[in-house]
Amino acid sequence: MSIVNDIRTAFSRRDNALNQLLLINVLVFAVLILIRAIFYFTGIGLYDDILRFIALPSNPVALMYRPWTVLTYAFVHEGFLHILFNLLNLYWFGSLVREYLGDRKLVNLYILGALAGAFLFVLSYSFVPVLQHAPATIVLGASGAVMAVIVGAATLLPDYTFNLIFIGPVKIKYIALAVVLISLAGVDGGNTGGEIAHIGGAMLGFLYVRQLQRGRDLGRPVQAVGDWVGALLSGRPRLRVTHRSRPAEDTTAPRKGKLVKPEQEEIDLILDKISRSGYESLSKEEKQKLFRASQK
Incomplete structure (x- = not known):
């Protein structure tokens, strides 16, 4: 099928990180819709169990049995508007990050934002008094990771302007500030866990770009794991580089072809x-x- 070929092509390209992140979210969303429909018509009541298997639990004990959820939750959505707004923001702000910092830095920002959101979520439900006695819950969605991308882009290019419908040109530093304030305002509402994850992602986005500007890339472990997994899936052996002494040469001039x-x-x-x-x-x-x- 052409759809399968399009998906295979999208993931075979090395310079296509933004589209790959968008596509993973869409594919997971579509698969969950299909599973939910099948279970509804067949009377199988396992959909909630599947959701809990990939969503992030607030209970640290439950997390010990499902450690992969610190990452899988960031690709799971419930509801069309939920995924629509997340992917639109990821596309708009992710395009900026990709253009100025490259594909790898975008993936670093997304993954680290998801992990930071998960960490703050579980930490809050473990130690914040008002949440310690709250019923156990789960969180899902790319919002924490997307918040990292939004705030990261605003930290990198604070005066870059978006033209918003009905509003006009707005600098992205103000857009980022607005979405962070909205999350802070919603922590006492019906999506407390989700808003906490948003804040964790936002904090990471700011920290990541600030450290990058100082010459420190916090995403190197993410890149190392990604390279290892990529080599494992492709079946290609990892190359070992051996340094040999070479005659001195002028390093100030670019070499042809490099x-x-x-x-x-x-x-x-x-x-x-x-x-x-x-x-x-x-x-x-x-x-x-x-x-x-x-x-x-």
């Missing part, structure tokens, strides 16, 4: 310039350096 990676200090300066004056203020040379750095 991209020369700009130094981290240069990238930090370029990112600071973007934060102050926007992407359009960069020279052609600075844009090329930023692009080459995103290929790492």
Whole structure:
């Protein structure tokens, strides 16, 4: 089928992280809809058990038996509007992160945001007095991971402008501030656990980009695990690199056929310039350096 081929093509490309994240969420949503319909018509009452198997529990003991849920919950949605708004935000803000930082940094931000949201959710229900005695619950949805992407994009490019319907041009730092305040305002409502996960993701998004601007990539463990899993699934052996002594050469000049990676200090300066004056203020040379750095 052409659909299967389209999906296979989307996942075979190495520079397609944003579409892959969107597609995983859509596929999980579609599969759950199909399972729910089948169980309804056949009278099988196991749908809630399947949902609990992949959603994140607030009870740490239950989490010990389902540790994978710290990540799987971030790809599970209930309701069309739930997934629609999450994926729209992921597409809009994820496109910015991907353009300026590259595919790997986008995946790092999404995964770390999901983990941070899960951590704050479980921690809150374990130690916050008003939540300790609350009934056990679960949380699901990409909102925590998407919040990390939103706040990460706003931290990287605070003055970048979106044209919102009925409102007009708005800087994304104000959009990020608004969504964080909405989450804070909703912690005493009917989605306490979800709002807490949002806040955890937002905090991670800010921290990740700030550390990246200082030359520290908090996502290196995510990349290492992803590379290992990719090599395992593809069946390709991991390459071992052996360094040999070579004659001295001029390292300042680019070698034909190879991209020369700009130094981290240069990238930090370029990112600071973007934060102050926007992407359009960069020279052609600075844009090329930023692009080459995103290929790492």
